[in-house]
Amino acid sequence: xxxxVTLEDYGEFKTxxxxxxxxxxxxxxxxxxxxxxxxxxxxxLLVSGIGQAAKTPHYxxxxxxxGLHGRALPVATGAKLxxxxxxxxxxxxxxxxxxxGGNHFLAAIRRNVDLTLLVHNNQVYGxxxxxxxxTSQEDFVTRAQPxxxxxxxxxxxxxxxxxxxxxxxxxxxxxxxxxxxxIQEAVCHRGFALIDILQPCVSFNRVNTYAWYKExxxxxPETHDPTDWExxxxxxxxxxxxxxxxxxxxxxxxxxxEHIPVLKDGPLIGRSVDRSxxxxxxxxYV
Amino acid sequence: xxGGRSEVNILMGGEAGQGLQTVGEIxxxxxxxxxxxxxxxxxxxxxxxxxxxxFAVRCGxxxxxxxxxTADLLVALNEETVVLHQRDLSPEGFILADASLAMKDExxxxxxxxxxxxxxxxxxxxxxxxxxxxGLEEEVAQRTLRDRLGEGRPKVLExxxxxxxxxxxxxVGQLAxxxxxxxxxxxxxxxxxxxxxxIALGAISAGVRFCAFYPMSPSTSVPMTMIxxxxxxxxxxxxxxxxxxxxxMCIGASYAGAPSLVATSGGGFALMTEGVSLAGVTETPxxxxxxxxxxxxxxxxxxxxxxxxxxxxxxxxxxxxxxxxAPGSIExxxxxTRRAVELAERYQSPVFILTDHYMADSYxxxxxxxxxxxxxxxxxxxxxxxxxPYLRYRIxxxxxxxxxxxxxxxxxxVADSHEHTEDGHMTEDLSVRPRMxxxxxxxxDGLRAEVIPPTYVGDTPPEILMVCWGxxxxxxxxxxxxxxxxxxxxxxxxxxxxxPLIPEQILHxxxxxxxxxxxxxxATGQLAGLIRRETGFCIEERILRYxxxxxxxxxxxxxxxx
Numbered sequence: 069x070x071x072x073v074t075l076e077d078y079g080e081f082k083t084x085x086x087x088x089x090x091x092x093x094x095x096x097x098x099x100x101x102x103x104x105x106x107x108x109x110x111x112x113l114l115v116s117g118i119g120q121a122a123k124t125p126h127y128x129x130x131x132x133x134x135g136l137h138g139r140a141l142p143v144a145t146g147a148k149l150x151x152x153x154x155x156x157x158x159x160x161x162x163x164x165x166x167x168x169g170g171n172h173f174l175a176a177i178r179r180n181v182d183l184t185l186l187v188h189n190n191q192v193y194g195x196x197x198x199x200x201x202x203t204s205q206e207d208f209v210t211r212a213q214p215x216x217x218x219x220x221x222x223x224x225x226x227x228x229x230x231x232x233x234x235x236x237x238x239x240x241x242x243x244x245x246x247x248x249x250x251i252q253e254a255v256c257h258r259g260f261a262l263i264d265i266l267q268p269c270v271s272f273n274r275v276n277t278y279a280w281y282k283e284x285x286x287x288x289p290e291t292h293d294p295t296d297w298e299x300x301x302x303x304x305x306x307x308x309x310x311x312x313x314x315x316x317x318x319x320x321x322x323x324x325x326e327h328i329p330v331l332k333d334g335p336l337i338g339r340s341v342d343r344s345x346x347x348x349x350x351x352x353y354v
Numbered sequence: 355x356x357g358g359r360s361e362v363n364i365l366m367g368g369e370a371g372q373g374l375q376t377v378g379e380i381x382x383x384x385x386x387x388x389x390x391x392x393x394x395x396x397x398x399x400x401x402x403x404x405x406x407x408x409f410a411v412r413c414g415x416x417x418x419x420x421x422x423x424t425a426d427l428l429v430a431l432n433e434e435t436v437v438l439h440q441r442d443l444s445p446e447g448f449i450l451a452d453a454s455l456a457m458k459d460e461x462x463x464x465x466x467x468x469x470x471x472x473x474x475x476x477x478x479x480x481x482x483x484x485x486x487x488x489g490l491e492e493e494v495a496q497r498t499l500r501d502r503l504g505e506g507r508p509k510v511l512e513x514x515x516x517x518x519x520x521x522x523x524x525x526v527g528q529l530a531x532x533x534x535x536x537x538x539x540x541x542x543x544x545x546x547x548x549x550x551x552x553i554a555l556g557a558i559s560a561g562v563r564f565c566a567f568y569p570m571s572p573s574t575s576v577p578m579t580m581i582x583x584x585x586x587x588x589x590x591x592x593x594x595x596x597x598x599x600x601x602x603m604c605i606g607a608s609y610a611g612a613p614s615l616v617a618t619s620g621g622g623f624a625l626m627t628e629g630v631s632l633a634g635v636t637e638t639p640x641x642x643x644x645x646x647x648x649x650x651x652x653x654x655x656x657x658x659x660x661x662x663x664x665x666x667x668x669x670x671x672x673x674x675x676x677x678x679x680a681p682g683s684i685e686x687x688x689x690x691t692r693r694a695v696e697l698a699e700r701y702q703s704p705v706f707i708l709t710d711h712y713m714a715d716s717y718x719x720x721x722x723x724x725x726x727x728x729x730x731x732x733x734x735x736x737x738x739x740x741x742x743p744y745l746r747y748r749i750x751x752x753x754x755x756x757x758x759x760x761x762x763x764x765x766x767x768v769a770d771s772h773e774h775t776e777d778g779h780m781t782e783d784l785s786v787r788p789r790m791x792x793x794x795x796x797x798x799d800g801l802r803a804e805v806i807p808p809t810y811v812g813d814t815p816p817e818i819l820m821v822c823w824g825x826x827x828x829x830x831x832x833x834x835x836x837x838x839x840x841x842x843x844x845x846x847x848x849x850x851x852x853x854p855l856i857p858e859q860i861l862h863x864x865x866x867x868x869x870x871x872x873x874x875x876x877a878t879g880q881l882a883g884l885i886r887r888e889t890g891f892c893i894e895e896r897i898l899r900y901x902x903x904x905x906x907x908x909x910x911x912x913x914x915x916x
Contacts, residue, residue, distance in 0.1 A: 131767045131768065134780065135605070142600075143609070150564055346555075350723065353551070
C-alpha cells in the first residue's frame with residue numbers, strides 16, 4: 069500500500085466517446101493530476117451527472133457516484149459533509165452543470181464546500197445529439213435552434229468570479245499540461261474550485277473546433293495576480309480573439325466545512341448515538 | 355360538578371403576533387406537568403401578523419387523542435375570537451376575555467386583563483386566568499413560565515410572571531372555578547411534544563446524522579427540531595437551495611455513510627421524485643418525511659389534508675422497493691421513524707413517513723422514551739468479511755448486496771443511476787437488466803415480511819368497521835368508542851404502514867364487517883382505492899373531509915348517521 073501511485077492504478081477502460089472527442093485529453097489530464105498528487109483511487113470520490121462528460125468516472129478507478137442530470141453538485145456536497153476526508157471531484161458537462169443544475173452551481177459557489185468541479189464545456193449537447201447548451205454562442209445553428217441561438221451565452225467563469233468563488237480556472241482540453249497543473253491546484257485548494265474546460269465536440273460543434281480554440285486560447289499573463297478581483301473580472305470577460313486560460317481568480321475564504329462545529333470532531337460516519345445526551349434532551353420536553 | 359370535570363376543551367383565539375402559540379404551549383405543558391392528558395389542535399392563516407388563529411387544548415384525566423368541536427372555555431385574546439367562536443361553545447361553556455368585551459356575550463367572564471398587565475403581557479394574564487379557572491396550581495405554572503421564557507431575558511420573564519400572578523390571583527378571588535378539573539390520575543414526568551418533534555428525535559435516536567431541507571409548511575418543524583439539537587448530537591442540517599438539492603444532498607451523504615433524512619410537503623416532494631428514484635436504483639438508504647397539506651398546487655398552505663398517499667406511493671419513476679409509514683400518534687412518530695431509518699439502512703431503499711399539518715402541530719403527552727435501551731445497528735458490511743473483488747451490487751438471494759462506504763477501505767464503491775453491472779458501472783447489456791431488476795425487487799420480499807399490520811380496536815365482527823390511516827387514528831378510535839357506548843358494534847382499523855400492503859393482514863377483517871367505511875382527509879378515498887387495488891375488496895362507503903380542517907369524532911359520527 070505504500071508504493072507510489074502510478075497511472076496503472078487508475079486503469080485503462082473502453083469508452084463510449086466518439087473518436088477525437090475532447091473528453092479523452094481531459095480524462096488523461098485527470099489521471100495524471102491524481103497520480104501527481106499521489107492520491108490513491110479509494111481516497112477519491114468522483115461524482116457526475118448525465119451527459120457524455122458525466123461518463124468520465126466510469127473510465128478510471130475511483131469511488132463513483134454517477135447520479136442524475138444536473139444534480140451532481142448536491143450529491144457531492146452531501147458526501148463531502150458526511151466524510152470530509154474524501155477528495156471529492158465533480159465531473160460533468162456544460163448542459164448538466166450550467167443548464168439543468170444552474171441553481172446548484174450558484175449555491176455551490178456561495179457555500180464553498182471543498183469540492184473540485186471540472187466542467188467539460190463543449191458549448192453543445194452531445195449525448196442528445198446536438199442541441200444548444202447554455203454556453204452556445206449566439207447565432208449557433210442546430211437542428212433544435214434552426215434560426216440560430218437567440219439567448220446570450222452563459223459565462224461561468226465570469227459568474228464564478230463575480231460571486232467570489234474560492235478558485236476559478238479556465239482551461240482548454242488541447243493544452244493538457246496546463247490542465248493537469250490547474251486540476252492539482254484546484255484539488256489542493258480548500259474550498260470550492262471551478263475549472264471550466266473548453267472542449268471541442270467533433271460531432272456536433274463545427275464552430276468551436278480544435279483549430280478555433282487553438283487560435284484563441286493563451287495562458288493568462290504571468291503578471292496576473294489571481295487575488296486581484298478586478299483584474300480577474302477583466303480576464304473572465306475576455307472572450308474573442310484571445311481567450312485567457314489558467315488560474316483566473318482565487319481567494320482564501322474558509323470552506324463551508326470549517327464553519328460547522330460538529331465536523332471539528334471528524335466525519336459524520338461511524339459515530340454512535342450519545343444516549344446520555346439524548347436522555348437529557350428528552351428531559352427538556354417534560 | 356362534584357370533584358371537578360374529567361375533561362375540558364379550551365379554545366384560545368387571537369391574531370398572529372399576539373403570542374397565542376407561546377401561551378398555548380405553556381398551558382398545555384402546565385396541564386401535562388399537573389398530570390393531565392392533552393391534545394392540541396392549531397389553526398392559523400398563512401401570514402405572520404394579523405388574521406385569526408386558534409390554539410385548542412383538549413385536556414382530561416383520561417387519555418385524550420382527538421380534537422373536540424365544542425369548547426368549554428373560550429380564551430379570547432381579541433374581540434374577533436368572541437364573535438367567531440361563540441357558536442362553538444358548549445351549553446355550559448364560558449368565555450374568558452378582557453372585561454371590555456363583557457357586552458359581547460353574556461357568558462363572558464370579564465377579567466380586567468388589560469388593567470392587570472401591561473400591553474404586551476395580556477396573553478400571559480389570560481393564561482393566568484385560565485389556569486385559575488381550571489384549578490391548576492400556580493407553582494407549576496410559574497415554573498413552566500420560567501422554563502419556557504426565562505432564558506437570557508430576566509426582565510421579560512419577570513413581567514410575564516407578574517402578569518400571570520395578578521390575573522391568577524384575581525381569578526381565584528372572583529370566580530367559582532366552574533371548569534375546575536378533577537384531580538389528575540397520571541404521574542409526573544410525561545413528555546409534551548408535537549408529531550414532528552417526535553419524528554426528529556426518533557431520527558436522531560436512530561443515528562441520523564444528516565438532514566437537508568428547503569423550508570415548506572408544514573414540514574419545516576422536522577428540520578428545525580433537528581437543528582435545535584444538531585451541535586449537541588453531532589448532526590449536520592443544511593438548508594438547501596431547493597428541494598431537488600435537498601434530496602440529492604441526502605443521497606450523497608447517505609452514500610458516504612451518514613444516515614440521512616429529508617423533509618418536505620407535497621409540492622416539494624413532487625420536485626424530489628427523481629431523487630427518490632435515484633435512491634431506488636443506486637440502492638442508497640433515504641428517509642423522506644412528507645408532511646401533507648391541501649393541494650393541488652399551492653393549495654392551502656397552513657391547513658390539513660391526507661391527499662398525497664398516492665403521490666408518495668408512486669413517487670419516483672421506474673420500479674423499486676420502498677416502504678411507506680403513516681404514524682397516528684406521538685409514540686408511533688418516534689418509533690416508526692426509528693423503524694424507517696433502520697429499514698432504509700438495511701434494505702438500502704427509500705422509506706417514507708407521511709404526516710400532515712394537523713398532526714405536525716399537535717402537541718400531545720407521551721410517556722418518556724427509554725432512550726438508554728434503544729438499539730441502533732448500522733447496516734454497513736465489514737470489508738474483511740467480503741468476497742473479493744468487492745461488488746457494490748453483488749447479486750444475492752435476498753437482493754441485499756453488502757454495502758461498503760467510500761474511502762474507508764481499499765475497496766472502490768461505485769454507485770450508478772444507469773442500469774449497472776454488479777461492479778456499479780453502467781451497462782447496456784440487456785441480459786444484465788432483468789437480473790438487476792429482480793435483485794432489487796427481491797428486497798421487497800424482505801420488506802413485505804416485516805410489514806406492521808394495522809391496529810384493530812373494537813368489536814369482532816363489527817356492524818361498522820371504520821378504516822383509517824395516519825393522523826386520524828385517535829379521532830376514528832374515539833368515534834368508535836362513543837358509538838360503542840351507545841350500543842353500536844363498531845371497530846376501527848388504523849394503518850400506520852401503508853406500503854407494502856399485505857392482503858392477508860386485512861381481508862378477513864374487511865370481510866367480517868357488515869359495513870366497511872373508509873375515513874380519510876381527502877376527496878377521493880386514497881386508502882380505499884389502494885385497498886381495492888391490492889385486495890379486490892371495494893369499500894364503497896367513505897367519510898371524506900377536504901375543507902382543510904382536521905376530522906373530528908363528531909364529524910365522523912354525523913357522517914356515519916347521515
